[in-house]
Amino acid sequence: MTERTINVIREAFTEPDEFTSSPLYRALSRTVAAEERLLALAARGRAGQYPTFLFFGAVHQLLLAGAEHQLACYYPSVAGPDALAPDEAAGPALLDFCLRHETELTGLISTRLVQTNHVQRALGLRIGLAEIARHTDAPVHLIEVGTSAGLNLRFDRYGYTLGGRRYGDPASPVQLVAALHGPDTLPDLDALPATASVHGVDLNPVDVRAQADRRWLEALVWPENLDQRRLLAAALDLVAADPPRVLRGDAVDVLPALAAELPPGEPRVVFHSATRLHVPLDRRAAFDAAITAVGTAGPLWWLCVEDGPDPDPRPAASRRDRVGSALRLRDPDGDDHTLAVVEGHLRWVETLQADPDDSSRLEGDEEGRFAR
Structure with missing residues (x-):
């Protein structure tokens, strides 16, 4: 994995203009952009795949499947109306979740494609x-x-x-x-x-x-x-x-x-x-x-x-x-x-x-x- 690849991934998370309706993903993107271990994980997708969509999709899938972790408290799709607004604890929660589930996330990121069906x-x-x-x-x-x-x-x-x-x-x-x-x-x-x-x-x-x-x-x-x-x-x-x-x-x-x-x-x-x-x-x-x-x-x-x-x-x-x-x-x-x-x-x-x-x-x- 080259330094150029990591820098391209970092840039995508530094200015995630696509997340216009997701305050959570905008907040968590800052954590990914600043954390080399998360950037390396996000970079495991296939060529051409948009890294922000793929990375957050993989995390989201594990949470929807029932992975228990503090990070789930910030996801309205999991926690419902009681979901917490992203705060200073959300970023560390994301890092901890990804390190705990690195194997599963690697499998999803390296094999799945971004196939949004809007x-x-x-x-x-x-x-x-x-x-x-x-x-x-x-x-x-x-x-x-x-x-x-x-x-x-x-x-x-x-x-x-x-x-x-x-x-x-x-x-x-x-x-x-x-x-x-x-x-x-x-x-x-x-x-x-x-x-x-x-x-x-x-x-x-x-x-x-x-x-x-x-x-x-x-x-x-x-x-x-x-x-x-x-x-x-x-x-x-x-x-x-x-x-x-x-x-x-x-x-x-x-x-x-x-x-x-x-x-x-x-x-x-x-x-x-x-x-x-x-x-x-x-x-x-x-x-x-x-x-x-x-x-x-x-x-x-x-x-x-x-x-x-x-x-x-x-x-x-x-x-x-x-x-x-x-x-x-x-x-x-x-x-x-x-x-x-x-x-x-x-x-x-x-x-x-x-x-x-x-x-x-x-x-x-x-x-x-x-x-x-």
């Missing part, structure tokens, strides 16, 4: 499909890369409330609610293209019917996000009754064969959210090329939620109050459009001022962002 992100897929429906009335072949348990692929079985307006199935046990901001209107989210086929691709597909896999997904939900935990459980139960087809393997290797199965000339949609950041830097160009190649034999719509808009076209107040990611769509002509800026878990959507000339090329830069 079912709320199905809203981003639905918005993208509604936009695609404005340009084609043909059935589409839907592929999600990094699909994990395939929850987003059952987007058509959920109910949605966006800005007070309802879409989808009002009787579904999975109801997704998001705030709506911005000057423009969205397309009708009930006017969607038919789906000719649905496929997922994942390095390590999650079996929604396996208790161990479900527990790992639950552990990846931050301890304070109790509503998200309940939503995840409802979605897992729904999808377990009819799981979509998910192919195991690296998208770089799997997508060409999958694309060859699709009827020539028929449109296909590739969707991914918070997936590309887990692809090792030296594989990202190949990742992008594999997605692009899906369009060799038919029109390709490439939809993603990965990075923030750059530049951010929103007013200064929006940029200050709502830091979000771009919901981007590349059309079959190769033109790219930012459909909206969204909260990373799609808790809110902000539309942008309509601009008929809003198109540019998306190129993957050395940091893995989509550079505009």
Whole structure:
């Protein structure tokens, strides 16, 4: 393990901007960043895995499985409403827990993948499909890369409330609610293209019917996000009754064969959210090329939620109050459009001022962002 690797891990824990709704993880991150033994443990994950998510997911899984320790008192997911707010004792508790359970944690960190299933992100897929429906009335072949348990692929079985307006199935046990901001209107989210086929691709597909896999997904939900935990459980139960087809393997290797199965000339949609950041830097160009190649034999719509808009076209107040990611769509002509800026878990959507000339090329830069 090189000093450079440890420094990269330390940097991730020093400024954990991703934990916007987890005061506990923000507090515990400071302990990890300052403790070499914890950094060495966190560095045992596979290449490309985001260390903060993987490390805290492993700790959380052991606590959810019943490991008894003072650290559990700080986790609302374990201690319930009596959970303690993070204080000066939380950091030492984390260190002691990790040293006591180093073997189990090493096993989880070195073998598991970060496979967050924020079912709320199905809203981003639905918005993208509604936009695609404005340009084609043909059935589409839907592929999600990094699909994990395939929850987003059952987007058509959920109910949605966006800005007070309802879409989808009002009787579904999975109801997704998001705030709506911005000057423009969205397309009708009930006017969607038919789906000719649905496929997922994942390095390590999650079996929604396996208790161990479900527990790992639950552990990846931050301890304070109790509503998200309940939503995840409802979605897992729904999808377990009819799981979509998910192919195991690296998208770089799997997508060409999958694309060859699709009827020539028929449109296909590739969707991914918070997936590309887990692809090792030296594989990202190949990742992008594999997605692009899906369009060799038919029109390709490439939809993603990965990075923030750059530049951010929103007013200064929006940029200050709502830091979000771009919901981007590349059309079959190769033109790219930012459909909206969204909260990373799609808790809110902000539309942008309509601009008929809003198109540019998306190129993957050395940091893995989509550079505009």
